């Protein structure tokens with residue numbers, strides 16, 4: 001115990017065994033030394049952080065962030081994104097392989113990304129690789145260089161340097177990834193369904209919604225299930241919006257297919273009914289759907305069909321958010337707001353902080369194989385988010401740290417104020433302001 005340098009005491013510590021009063025001790029190595037009774041005497045010389053009724057959560061792990069750096073740094077960058085993450089209680093993020101230039105589709109490109117990210121990281125940063133037509137020979141080298149898995153699209157991604165895979169290319173990528181027991185993560189919308197959907201464009205949200213039907217997701221996921229069965233590949237469905245795919249996911253998992261799925265704060269807290277016409281800060285693909293769909297997604301989380309809630313933070317410059325849903329860039333900026341957005345809706349629906357922690361920290365850490373993240377337990381990294389659960393605030397985009405202060409949550413009143421964030425026992429954000437920059441680049445471990 002002699003090397004304990006920090007003690008965080010709270011009446012509400014979210015441990016894997018549940019919520020309880022505790023004193024969490026942190027060693028000189030930045031790991032959690034012990035979870036002791038609240039009343040435990042702090043070791044001499046240790047700094048004591050008394051949190052009272054503020055809840056101590058494991059730091060959030062956001063495995064779906066588009067940082068776009070280098071190359072499209074006017075959209076976002078590692079400096080701004082990791083500061084926003086810290087302010088929002090996220091202590092680990094994993095960057096998506098597209099929208100940056102170069103995309104993360106070769107080991108050399110990964111090295112270029114790491115060189116840019118390292119000096120800017122306020123929180124820990126890892127990388128997904130990309131699977132695009134023609135790069136099957138690169139996948140093993142990327143895996144060995146430490147990416148957490150490979151993202152692919154089945155329909156156009158929106159940027160020309162990251163094309164989608166057709167069925168044969170998808171099968172080839174899955175076979176290769178299975179050969180080293182890697183993970184494939186998929187933007188699942190079927191191009192045939194998208195091509196046959198009505199596409200009017202313009203400012204009406206209903207027209208945009210009709211252009212990205214549930215069937216596009218459902219059919220794409222059916223194909224993934226079929227090929228995952230055939231090749232034995234681990235597959236993760238990104239940003240599920242269509243509740244129509246939940247029975248298919250549940251059945252595949254019951255059959256032993258190695259399949260996981262995530263959904264996002266915007267699908268769980270915003271509804272198609274409330275999107276004003278022309279408000280393209282709400283545009284994302286797949287789209288925000290109706291209230292009844294949202295209810296089913298919550299049920300999917302509750303019964304375990306959906307594993308994780310991650311941001312899919314995907315910003316752009318404000319000029320690309322034109323009022324035409326057909327041409328505006330798709331992507332919702334929410335990195336700093338995911339925790340209060342989800343907590344606000346979760347508490348309204350009768351869920352507890354332990355559920356939120358499971359969806360936003362434990363499960364994403366497990367998805368990425370981050371055995372040292374995602375829980376308040378001895379030996380884990382001392383990564384924390386301190387949350388005042390009953391305090392409310394109104395979202396003012398001027399207080400957000402991501403580069404372009406556009407968000408679909410502007411003006412919303414949310415429950416849950418993030419008081420501070422801690423990374424390996426160092427305070428990295430304090431009352432919404434990033435403090436120390438101690439983030440590290442992290443890699444997949446065997």
Ligand SMILES: [Zn+2]
Pocket residue numbers: 064066096312314
């Ligand atoms: Zn995304």
